[in-house]
Amino acid sequence: MSDRNHIRQQIRQARRRLTEAEQRAAAELIVERVAKAGHLASARKVALYLANDGELDPKPLIDWYWSQGAQIYLPVLHHFSPGHLLFLRYDPDAALIANRFGIPEPRLDIRLLLPKSELDVVYTPLVAFDASGNRMGMGGGFYDRTLSGWQQGRGPRPVGLAHDCQQLAAIPTDSWDVPLPELITPNRHWRW
DSSP states (O other), X not given: OHHHHHHHHHHHHHHHTXXXXXXXXXXXXXXXXXXXXXXXXXXXXXXXXXXXXTOOOOHXXXXXXXXXXXXXXXXXXXXXXXXXXXXXXXXXXXXEEEOTTSOEEEOOOGGGBOOGGGOSEEEEOOSEEETTOOEEOSSSOHHHHHTTTGXXXXXXXXXXXXXXGGEXXXXXXXXXXXXXXXXXXXXXXXXX
């Protein structure tokens, strides 16, 4: 586990070193890549996240999807099933509250809840990835648990979003890690 924690620390530092201009340019390039990918561009129920700790900022992608008429859903820590995520609709005027990790999320309102099986795509943040589609998150396993059934057709297809500096030659994996079928960086659209 210490190797994984060391990797997390190094990559988080690398992405935090990106300047505001580099972050903004990366976010705009992601929009261009998604707009060119028909299966992603046509999604109507899209789960995204709000950037934290130097993550690639999907805000321009959120705005682009809204301009295309899509509905956006944000992850919310599940109140009754620890370690899992719920997805609540996010509108431009939505009030956000900080969760226990300090990450903004919509206030829990059952009327805004969408079962994950109804989402077209779930864009996931990550700390690091490799050329085989392995993803390393922050260590809590929230996305791994939430997306564990996608390979058997029980849930939406996950797509990672990352800066190019988050790629490693190989990531140590565990049995519970959910590999990504697709990942987008500013310089490449990966598919496995």
